[in-house]
Amino acid sequence: xxxxxxxxxxxxxxxxxxxxxxxxxxxxxxxxxxxxxxxxxxxxxxxxxxxxxxxxxxxxxxxxxxxxxxxxxxxxxxxxxxxxxxxxxxxxxxxxxxxxxxxxxxxxxxxxxxxxxxxxxxxxxxxxxxxxxxxxxxxxxxxxxxxxxxxxxxxxxxxxxxxxxxxxxxxxxxxxxxxxxxxxxxxxxxxxxxxxxxxxxxxxxxxxxxxxxxxxxxxxxxxxxxxxxxxxxxxxxxxxxxxxxxxxxxxxxxxxxxxxxxxxxxxxxxxxxxxxxxxxxxxxxxxxxxxxxxxxxxxxxxxxxxxxxxxxxxxxxxxxxxxxxxxxxxxxxxxxxxxxxxxxxxxxxxxxxxxxxxxxxxxxxxxxxxxxxxxxxxxxxxxxxxxxxxxxxxxxxxxxxxxxxxxxxxxxxxxxxxxxxxxxxxxxxxxxxxxxxxxxxxxxxxxxxxxxxxxxxxxxxxxxxxxxxxxxxxxxxxxxxxxxxxxxxxxxxxxxxxxxxxxxxxxxxxxxxxxxxxxxxxxxxxxxxxxxxxxxxxxxxxxxx
Numbered sequence: 001x002x003x004x005x006x007x008x009x010x011x012x013x014x015x016x017x018x019x020x021x022x023x024x025x026x027x028x029x030x031x032x033x034x035x036x037x038x039x040x041x042x043x044x045x046x047x048x049x050x051x052x053x054x055x056x057x058x059x060x061x062x063x064x065x066x067x068x069x070x071x072x073x074x075x076x077x078x079x080x081x082x083x084x085x086x087x088x089x090x091x092x093x094x095x096x097x098x099x100x101x102x103x104x105x106x107x108x109x110x111x112x113x114x115x116x117x118x119x120x121x122x123x124x125x126x127x128x129x130x131x132x133x134x135x136x137x138x139x140x141x142x143x144x145x146x147x148x149x150x151x152x153x154x155x156x157x158x159x160x161x162x163x164x165x166x167x168x169x170x171x172x173x174x175x176x177x178x179x180x181x182x183x184x185x186x187x188x189x190x191x192x193x194x195x196x197x198x199x200x201x202x203x204x205x206x207x208x209x210x211x212x213x214x215x216x217x218x219x220x221x222x223x224x225x226x227x228x229x230x231x232x233x234x235x236x237x238x239x240x241x242x243x244x245x246x247x248x249x250x251x252x253x254x255x256x257x258x259x260x261x262x263x264x265x266x267x268x269x270x271x272x273x274x275x276x277x278x279x280x281x282x283x284x285x286x287x288x289x290x291x292x293x294x295x296x297x298x299x300x301x302x303x304x305x306x307x308x309x310x311x312x313x314x315x316x317x318x319x320x321x322x323x324x325x326x327x328x329x330x331x332x333x334x335x336x337x338x339x340x341x342x343x344x345x346x347x348x349x350x351x352x353x354x355x356x357x358x359x360x361x362x363x364x365x366x367x368x369x370x371x372x373x374x375x376x377x378x379x380x381x382x383x384x385x386x387x388x389x390x391x392x393x394x395x396x397x398x399x400x401x402x403x404x405x406x407x408x409x410x411x412x413x414x415x416x417x418x419x420x421x422x423x424x425x426x427x428x429x430x431x432x433x434x435x436x437x438x439x440x441x442x443x444x445x446x447x448x449x450x451x452x453x454x455x456x457x458x459x460x461x462x463x464x465x466x467x468x469x470x471x472x473x474x475x476x477x478x479x480x481x482x483x484x485x486x487x488x489x490x491x492x493x494x495x496x497x498x499x500x501x502x503x504x505x506x507x508x509x510x511x512x513x514x515x516x517x518x519x520x521x522x523x524x525x526x527x528x529x530x531x532x533x534x535x536x537x538x539x540x541x542x543x544x545x
Contacts, residue, residue: 004526011524018069022059023096026052030089031457032154032485045386051394052089053081065524076510082211086402087503090453094511097449099518111438117516119442124512128505130422134478135410135501141167146496147406150414152399161187162403165377176333177397180382190334192376193295197276198327200254203263204274213274213325218246220318222293224302228255235310246272248323274325284364291371295335333376341372406500413492414499416454417481423450
């Protein structure tokens with residue numbers, strides 16, 4: 001069959017319909033009075049959620065051009081959730097507004113898509129700078145609790161739980177979420193380690209919704225060498241396969257052949273595996289690997305000769321209760337080692353206190369400290385039904401990521417207020433400037449779009465958005481806003497309605513990136529032949545190779 005091609009206005013109109021549909025579905029979750037979305041899942045319980053990224057991932061439109069527009073918008077939602085842990089709904093709403101308002105301006109002939117996209121990016125950077133200037137640093141446990149509570153849609157119990165967890169683990173932020181076997185939600189402290197290294201291939205992901213690999217009760221194989229082929233470690237793989245234990249490999253590097261074989265065998269279900277590269281280089285890497293071996297109750301394997309590998313027993317490998325790996329970091333939970341590392345941690349801390357060390361040395365000593373002293377706070381989430389449990393895990397996971405982001409980059413007034421204030425400030429700066437008409441139009445587009453999240457939060461609560469926004473405009477206090485839950489004007493920070501600066505900035509960056517991509521589309525090509533056939537997997541024999 002021939003390819004189907006759509007040009008210019010026809011292509012843009014279909015893309016807009018797709019963008020609007022996904023935005024409408026995601027945006028109804030915004031704010032404390034936003035609605036839940038019920039998602040049908042094949043052979044699983046229905047999924048109730050208020051997480052924008054989760055809603056977006058499950059939307060597939062029948063019209064293929066509309067679906068392409070929706071998929072582009074999903075990128076803003078998913079990237080924001082991946083980087084900042086929250087803000088997926090905000091980024092979706094912003095991207096749609098940037099796109100629709102810009103497309104409307106372009107129809108007047110005021111400029112070309114390439115001209116306006118550059119100006120839009122420039123104006124969004126100005127908004128991010130305004131937000132950074134007004135962000136406040138997290139200085140108390142109460143503020144951590146406020147961030148967590150708001151991110152968990154106002155659930156005070158969850159906020160308190162996350163604040164307690166963060167208080168126990170300190171700035172390392174080693175907190176993970178798991179499903180409890182009971183209906184109770186509890187907090188436990190266990191030995192754990194975080195490594196700033198992610199999976200060698202995204203095809204190893206086991207949890208597509210959270211874009212991470214999770215291995216339960218795995219064995220850990222630490223190799224101080226380059227792994228050129230799976231054949232080199234075949235005896236270990238066979239033993240793991242027979243024991244039905246997942247295997248986690250840490251090696252200095254991997255040949256492409258080894259990665260392809262790893263992915264192929266995992267895809268076929270022959271193995272449960274994940275692999276990461278060792279952190280650091282040279283002597284620093286050797287020290288880190290030895291620290292990891294001590295924490296996991298194993299040793300570092302330097303020799304991959306056939307005879308040496310054949311003699312490795314499963315008991316020689318390290319172990320822990322769970323390993324979570326994302327594209328950038330790995331968390332090992334409940335390591336089995338009981339070794340006394342008090343003297344080591346004191347020595348590392350004294351070196352960290354030395355102000356003359358380089359940034360690289362500081363990162364090295366911090367990593368060693370986390371490995372040797374690491375404590376992970378495990379939030380075991382319980383509920384009475386599977387649907388309730390899934391929704392609760394979503395909320396707590398988002399709140400946890402948002403809390404970490406606030407500690408990292410500071411916080412702002414929440415509820416859409418900080419974005420609205422930044423947009424108004426941007427507009428005020430250029431009112432009397434001698435910028436071109438196109439530049440002023442770009443400023444107006446960004447300013448108006450920044451008001452949209454606040455407007456949507458108010459609309460979802462069935463309140464008069466225009467009147468409330470005018471009342472907020474008339475007060476110059478940056479923290480002055482409207483508490484939708486209690487229906488009153490308050491100081492948002494004092495009331496505890498706050499958002500992490502990193503979440504808001506990330507949502508803006510991803511939204512304008514997707515908007516600019518959509519504006520630049522002049523042609524859509526649909527390949528009719530083979531559409532919907534899916535990805536072809538490599539065909540392998542049943543034997544390991």
